[in-house]
Amino acid sequence: MKNMIRSQFVLAAVLAVASSICFAQDGAAVYKSKCQMCHGASGTPSPAMAKMMGIKPTSDPAMQALSAAQVASTVTNGKGKMKAISGLSDDEVKAVSAFFKTLK
Ligand code: HEC
Incomplete structure (x- = not known):
């Protein structure tokens, strides 16, 4: 019985890690197709x-200071010279x- 509880716990932990990895890959794929052409492959735009x-590069303190919610708002509403990203x-x-x- 104890072993069963433990293996369920391990399974839950593995699933949690796996889903967070999928989440990150999804974001990377979207970045590649929707952001990379302006913001560069690693967050640093071409000169x-x-x-x-x-x-600004993502290493800029002003970029670092943005929360994920602020980034999301820029993507959906646009900001300054950046137009809203559709689709x-x-x-x-x-x-x-x-x-x-x-x-970074
Ligand atoms: C067509 C080019 C272009 C694309 C595509 C683009 N951006 Fe931008 N982005 C810009 C420009 C230009 C700025 C600077 C805006 C300004 O300050 O006038 C900017 C600024 C930003 C900022 C900073 C906003 C702030 O509050 O200062 C974030 C965050 C950002 N972009 C995220 C993204 C993400 C995430 C994507 C993809 C979903 C994306 N951008 C796609 C051109 C682009």
Whole structure:
């Protein structure tokens, strides 16, 4: 009986880890198709993009200070020179915003 409870606990832990990995991959995929062309593969825009459009790298303190909710709001509503990104579900916006916060 004790063993069964333990194995269920282990299974739950494995599932929790697996789903968080899937979540991150989803965000990465959305980033790649919807953000990368302006923000760069790792969150640092190309120098030309940075200069022309005024995009800060994710390492910038102002970018670091944004919460995932603020990132999500920029994606859905746009901000300054960045237009709202269309064609994303709420879940995809959430996933890509969380992923954006992992870029340094
Ligand atoms: C067409 C180019 C383009 C695409 C695509 C794009 N961005 Fe941006 N993004 C910009 C520009 C330009 C700015 C700077 C806006 C400004 O300050 O005027 C910006 C700024 C931001 C900011 C900072 C907003 C703030 O509060 O200062 C975040 C966060 C951001 N983008 C996230 C994303 C995410 C996430 C995606 C993908 C879902 C994305 N962007 C796709 C051009 C783009």
